Amino acid sequence: MLLASVVAPLVAAPLLLAVKDWRKGGFTAAASLVLAVCLLMPEVIKACKGFSSREVYNVEPSLYLITLEGGGFNTVYALTVLVVCSLSVIYASSYMRHFGNPGVFLALYLVASSSLVGVTLSGSLTTFFLFYEFFLIPSWLLILYWGGGEAKSISFKYLLFTEAGALVTMAGIALIYDQYRSLAFAELREILKDVNPSEVIAPISLLIVGPLVKSALFPLHAWLPDAHSEAPTPVSVQLTLAVGIGNWALARILLFSAPIALEVPPLRATLMAMAAVTMIYGSLAALSQRDLKRVLAFSSISQSGYALLGIASGAEVGVTSSALIFVAHSMAKSLLFMVSGCVERATNTRLVDRLGGLAACMPLAAISAFIGFLCLSGIPPTLGFWAELMIFFGVFATILDRGYFGFIAGIVLLVSSTLTAAYGLSTFRKVFYGAARELEVHESGLSIIQFIPLILALLLIVLGAYPSLIVNMLIRTE
Amino acid sequence: MYEWVNLLWVMPTLCALSIPLLSRVSKLLRDIAPALVCCATVATAVLLLRLPGRAPVSLKFDWVFLPGFGRVQFGLYIDTLSVVMSNVVAWISLVVFIYSLGYMEGDSSLDRYWFFMLLFLGGMELLVMSENLIQMLLGWEVVGVCSFALISYWYKDSKEERRVRWVGEPPEEYPPSHCGLKAFLVTRLADTFIVAGIITLSIMARTVSFAELLALDPGENRLLQATLALLFVGATGKSAQLPFTEWLPDAMAGPTSASALIHAATMVKAGVFLTARVVQIALAWGLGARSPSLFKFILWTGVLTAFAAALQAVVTSELKKTLAYSTMSQIGYMLACLGAASVTRELSLASSLFHLISHAIFKSALFLCAGVMIHTVGSRFYEDLKGIGRSMKALYVFFAVAALSLTGVPPLMGFWSKEAVLASIVKADTLAALLAIATAAITAFYTVRMLALTYGVGVKQTSRVHNSLKLTMLAPCAFLAAACLALGLLGSTFEELFYSAFSSAEPGNLAYTPFTLGAVAAGAALAALHYLRAFSFPGFLEPFRYVLKHRLYLNTAYYLVARGIASMGTCAGIFDSLYTKALLSSAAAANKFGEKLKVLQTGVLTHEELLWVVGGALILALLTIFR
Known part of the structure; x- marks a missing residue:
């Protein structure tokens, strides 16, 4: 089968x-x-x-x-x-x-x-x-x-x-x-x-x-x-x-x-360092991007760092945390890409500075994007919260045995999760908030492509409210 | 048998989710339903009061099993603290919801308004009733999201409405969507401390449940004690205490009804709630006597914020901002009182909660009245609000009653609660108590200033009135003002009833009342004289005014940090494009090198033979050398 x-x-x-x-x-x-x-x-x-x-x-x-x-x-x-x-x-x-x-x-x-x-x-x-x-x-x-x-x-x-x-x-x-x-x-x-x-x-x-x-x-x-x-x-x-x-x-x-x-300490240390640098680097670079899709791309880099940190912490939670962050991140990022597609279709641009005020004319896209960014920043009730919690747990558990190196990783995680909220919501604000604008394209197709990301957003909320749906499948594999 | 308590958060949440549907059916239904649901929530909360008081009840349901972490349960913890908080939240919400019917009438996106207000109510009830820290964090973040959405409710940031819907004055003038983002990010930064605290607790204590934490024996584990400090730092973010203060004054960009509910009466108190839980745990662990540094930390954070915020309230030129600073200042009192728990134990908890209730009532009354004034005049600045008190007499009376309660004038409720709080602080630390009493004087000063400016002392012309006054807006103000008065008149009777709910606590005495009342009178008199133009402040105070007006430069520091991070982002972006270019040019270089090598492959037979001979000789030479 x-x-x-x-x-x-x-x-x-x-x-x-x-x-x-x-x-x-x-x-x-x-x-x-x-x-x-x-x-x-x-x-x-x-x-x-x-x-x-x-x-x-x-x-x-x-x-x-x-x-x-x-x-x-x-x-x-x-x-x-x-x-x-x-x-x-x-x-x-x-x-x-x-x-x-x-x-x-x-x-x-x-x-x-x-x-x-x-x-x-x-x-x-x-x-x-x-x-x-x-x-x-x-x-x-x-x-x-x-x-x-x-x-x-x-x-x-x-x-x-x-x-x-x-x-x-x-x-x-x-x-x-x-x-x-x-x-x-x-x-x-x-x-x-x-x-x-x-x-x-x-x-x-x-x-x-x-x-x-x-x-x-x-x-x-x-x-x-x-x-x-x-x-x-x-x-x-x-x-x-x-x-x-x-x-x-x-x-x-x-x-x-x-x-x-x-x-083997060097391998683990290299992976953890790579993860930590990637998380910070990705989210910092995402802050400075002007192209909506590039913001999302750098955000993917940063999120990969999260997953690797969970894995490299080697804790027993690594398997669960990496699977959870995969589900949370790929759904959230997919929906955000889909929203960016809607935005591009409606306005013929992806440059964040030229966008603004779209919440009034594309409310469904705005709702999905909001939930997507919340998920990336690990804010409940989205699935991202649980994913981030598990990674935090894995990393902090290693802090306690491995001293200051794990401690640095922990701090990086805290900083990066704030940075994620920063680039996520500031992008959201730039694209959807502000003075309302006229769309350049009016077509019926916009409604379908706004609706699909919403399905993913709702899935993220449902899974976030009751994560056992996924976690129960994962815990039995260990 | 207590499963029905879940209705507290389930009903508002479900109603929030059904708002889009209800709005399709009928707009009227959509506007009425929240108030009805809120009535039901109030009823549930009131029923909780009847539960046998002292023994806490915890209800648990399985939620999720996280490997390594353990079982996370979904539960309710019913004790005096949570019952009191849930009642405050439900009652104030009801009043604010009714007020919103008038205040928000005609707004074009009420679906969003009601959705987030109801979700907030649900999240807040979940937060205060939660049995463990993770569930509390869920509610905590949900209310944070609602706060973001409601502050930036008028997200269009239209410049024409800047006198009523923006906040601050240039260069520190911000549109609503900016303020929402700022509030969210600052509180989120603080929240990471809570997350760190929760994770560390769960690793070291193997539990995040309040009931189990209270029963835990920490031994001499210093790290476990430090986690409580982490939780407290997180709590200060939501409560806008130093150093996370600057988001709250700007949060005033939201609708006044949301400010009243979220940024005055309930959400900002979540920090007090969490600190109260931390203090409970710390007392149960016996930290009060052994290592009071945590308590000192809480005490001084509270006192310093109370003082600094009160000072800033004196110079602000916007009505709502005065109230926002005052909220920070009063929450500072509550925290300081909790910090005194190392000495006064349960008494501090009770006093702090008592002040929390009275503050919730008078501050939401003040906000609702201020909302009416701003709504009527169409401006948030004092200069436009001059004389509004004279043209709306009834409203002004309610406003004044609530304001006097804030000042601590007997026999209003604020008097009793402030005395209780100060009595606790005096017992813990004399210096802090002096600062707290000075803060009471400053509170009196800015309250009288606020009253004088809105009444328009010395102004002949009263403000123009743009909008008419509605009963749905006036009645809630009246109700809250009456509550300040009635609960104050009941005075010690109510206080005793309240304190008896906390096991061994007895209300504090009024030994220090002459000092505080003296301070209040002095502050009030100074303000009154100044605004009656009997005297003006000496010039050497001008630099202080300037610094206060610039928000103690804390806000500037915030933006410096934010700009620093943004420029680090720019550097990362530039580095990335250079890095990619370098990789590409190395590929191009490899390509070029290949082009160069092409010269060797001429295809001429003699050249190839020559290469063959040279190569062969080279190999032979190498073989002989390395044999």
Whole structure:
């Protein structure tokens, strides 16, 4: 069944190539993604009961291809990816309608979505690597052909950065295979339990470079601001998910398979320092951006730092906190990207200084954006509150054993959470508050693209009010 | 059996969520429903008063299990403190909701107004009734969000309305949306201390529940004691105490009804509530006698804020700002009184709460009356409000009663509560008590000034009246003024009833009354003489006035910090673009290098052979060297 939910969107992709109409295509694509959600449901139910399933397809057994794994952690990620992608594809069908080639766009979009789901459900390093690389191709094409600005060089930069990271990761995979003759996450967990920490440090360090690039941690982040801001909005949404996938891999490797690696002080210190710098750097840079989508892009960088800090604290809460922040951040950021798309559509600009007073004419977008920014700043009753609380908890728990280094991380976390509120709400104020203005475009399509982010916003509130819906799936995987 | 208490926060929250629907059905229904729901909330809160008083009850429901953290429960903690707070919140909300019917009539986005007012009521009830710190934080942040939304309610920042809807004077004049943002960020900064406190408590004490914390034995754990200080610092943010003061005066940009409810009577008291809980825990841990530094910290924060805020109230040129500074000052009294708990124990808690109630009543009365005046005249400045008291006599009487209660004139309620607070402070620290009594004199001064300016002493012409007065606006003012008077006349009877709810506390005596009344009289007389033009202040006071007028330069410091952070942001942005460029140019350099290497690949056979020979020789040479 896991395979089915990965394949469902893939099957629909070739059918979509023939489609000439955004609306029909969008709904077909969404239907295939919803089907994938339905196919995932048995696994969700299993995960709630504390079971997980594992599917092995012997494409290349010696390389553990293809191994899929369910369980709470993976399922939460996969479900989030599918829900966000299916909403985003409906959004795209209305938002993109002035662009050409709906069929190709939607087909590529589905391929990309399916590979994201594949990553989140993968049960071995090679399966992960396969889907991870496979995502790169459609997303590169999507930015190249439908992106704005200097799409060619931006998409190429994105491709090169990610690919360079991926190659290092591949070297890590090779080393792991050479030393331990296994590539499955679960088997590695057993094998690596009793080895000497210094022995795994080299392969693990190589292994995490790719995910670190993908989750855009300072100083490996340079691809992200351009790619996120110049990609068409639905693709920005997908890239947000992909950034989160980087954190999935880090959590899977560092917390699930090789927790022993985090016991090596230099690695842990490097990761924590990277996380701390990224958080502050991302939010400071977000403060100074004039382009709405670039604010969001730098905010993604900063939020990646949060997730890494949760993981690197290595506390028992790391798994839960990284999954929670993935759900909270990817939903919030997706909705904010969607809102920025509405704003751009309505006013023909993304420059924050030129915007203002939109709350009066786009109330739904304003409400969603408000909730989205609250979620990013970790303010209840949104899910972001719980995510941030868990990260705080993990970091503070390490403060008490690890002295001043953890203390600095704690302070950074406090400062950064205030900075997040600062850039979030000041952007909100600049865009939506102020003297009312006339919209440049009046069209019925605006109502749909305002409505979709609102759904995500409401989901964030519901999950925030009753986080057990997600947390119950996660706690059983530990 | 106490599950019904949940109605306190459930009813307003549900009503808030249904506002968009109700407004589709009928506008009238939308405006009436909040008042009705608030009536029901008041009824629930009043029923709570009947609960057997002393033994606290805690109700718990499972909420979420966080790995490592433990089970977070959703619960209610019913003790004297929470019952009193929930009643204050419900009653004041009811009065303000009724007032809003008149005050906000005809506004174009009432859906938003009612949504946030109701959500505020729900959040505030949740905050005061919560059984543990995490749940309290939930309510705490919800009311913070409502405060942001209501301060920046008139988000269009239109310049034509700056005389009524903005706040401050140039260069420190701010539009509503700016003020909302400022309030939110300053309080959010303070909130991070609460988060840090909660997390540290949960790691070290393994619990965040009030009942369990009270029963805990901390031993000699200094860190555990420090967490209480963290919680207190967080509390000062919401209560606008030093150094987080500057957001509250600017919060006056919101509708006056919201200012009355949120920024005078209830939300800013959340800090007092949390501090009271902290003090309860500290007393239960026996910190009062062993390490009173926490109490000293609370005491001095309160006293200094009370003094500094009262001074600033003297020079402000806006009616609402006077009231805002006065709120800060009075909350300073409450905190100082709580800080005295190391000596006077439960008595301080009771006195502080007593002052909280009386302040909630008279300050909301003052705000509601001020709202009517500003609404009628269409300006927030004293210079435009001159003589308004003469043209609206009934209203002015209510205003004056509430103002005298603020000053502490017997037999009004403020007199009793202020005496109780001062009696506690005197027992704890003489120097602080002197400062507190001086503050009482300054309070009298600015109150009389406010009364004189609005009455228009020495002014012939009265202000122009723009809007007519409505009964829905006048009745709440009358009700609150009557409450000040009635509860004051009941005086010690009410006080004894109230104190008996706190186990061993007995009302303080009135031994220091002559001093305080003397100070009040002196302050009042000085102001009266000045505004009757019998005398003017000597010139050497002018520099002080200037500094006070510039908000003690604290506001300037705030903006310096904010600008510093913004310029750090600019630096980060510039660095990022340079960094990206450097990466790109290194890629370009690699490309160029490749171009250069191309020269070697000529395709001419002889060249290739030459390279082959040279390369081969090189390899052989290397092999022989490194063998």
